[in-house]
Amino acid sequence: MAKDKKQPRPKAETPKGFRDYFGQDVTERRDMLDRIAQVYHRHGFDPLETSAVETVEALGKFLPDVDRPNAGVFAWQEEAVPGGGTAGDWLALRYDLTAPLARVAAQYRNDLPSPYRRFAMGPVWRNEKPGPGRFRQFYQCDxxxxxxxxxxxxxxxxxxxxxxxxxxxxxRGDYLVRINNRKVLNGVLEAAQVREDQAEDVLRQIDKFDKVGREGVLALLTTGRLDDSGARIDGVGLSEAQAGPVLAFLEAKGADNAATLDNLSAAVGGSAIGAEGVDELRQIAAMLAAMGVAEDRAVIDPAVVRGLGYYTGPVFEAELTFEILDEKGRKRQFGSVAGGGRYDGLVERFTGQKVPATGVSIGVDRLLAALRAKGLAGAEVAGPVVVTVMDRDRMSDYQSMAADLRAAGIRAEVYLGNPKNFGNQLKYADKRGAPVAIIQGGDEAERGVVQVKDLILGAKIAAEASVEEWKSQPAQTEVARADLVAEVRRIIG
Known part of the structure; x- marks a missing residue:
């Protein structure tokens, strides 16, 4: 009788496009999000946590391909199981935090206050091709x-x-919140007599203003241009006269908000929708000033054109203005870390009624990378105080020491590996980033004292070092057991 073949061992690796986050990464992200949450809380926003799984029907237009429900998202069909959904229904991991908000606003519309102000932070999943710095699971903060x-x-x-x-x-001075309005652009398109079938093409071309400049956009709006490789890029087909209001819109940034708003008024000409958009920007500028948000923090800027195809009114982005070195050692501005704006149709898909909404999303990983680039994150996080074990029969004494430290708000743990080799305990303390190690052998216990080793000041000790060698280090002091907490607190500050 043939023996069953052994099953191959599974590979210990993360799926492609995913990553693991260890202690320091998790701690830095949590601390950053906690600070953001405190700001949102002070402004009266409530936290909201939704299920990681939504129905594909609820995701709706947020799907990249509605004809293939599992394209772009991680989706599956329900099976006929007791207590489950209807067999054949499509479920998916949430694609962003906006679709769940739409569902919540509709589902609980009779219970929630109106307006409803919420913030949400958590992972989202996209079944897209991964690449350098591009993962299929990442965090959003809305x-x-x-x-x-x-x-x-x-x-x-x-x-x-x-x-x-x-x-x-x-x-301040290292960031700028820049604000524009889709209605202003609609007014510019109206003033330029852009046909409806040309509008999206015009939006795509003005989005390239930062890259190709005035003349480049003019060419793209009119007859076309050659790209860097010499390939021909077709133009939209506007006349130069039609392109005039669009260019005036892109170059409307003045010395201050008042000048910018005057330039935008001129760019929209006699368009009613354009004038409405300019007036909204004027109101926003006045309210920001009343809130104490000066123009060095938030400013009206027509160059904000990303997202104008999606948003229906004001649109804004936060840009970090300091420079960093790229992979090739070249200086470049860090760029955008957040974006948002006003959008309609959030709840309309569920209720049939238009519900206005506005919001912002912060790129969590990108903002955290900016903090690291500024030296505001990424510093080594101190590990716990490690209470070493010299006599396994006195484990209760060591646990008592750790408990006293924790009660004083100090992170501490007892070494729980094999205590036979003291060098392994030192290696462990080093790998944990422990700022302090505690030693108490039988002699110290009889005298009612402990040895407190300052690992921050002391040199790293080799795994082979003996107890005697370790005790001889100058960063080690002997204190009464009753003074353990005070001595540790003095060392770690």
């Missing part, structure tokens, strides 16, 4: 106001975003 058409809600989001950046350590 804040939205649902149910208010007032631009005061937009102004509050912008001011709150500035406060959040400062709360995590970004100094």
């Amino acid at each position: 804040a939205d106001t649902v149910g208010s058409a007032s631009v005061a809600a937009d102004a509050e989001i912008c001011g709150m975003l500035a406060d959040a950046l400062e709360a995590v350590g970004i100094d």
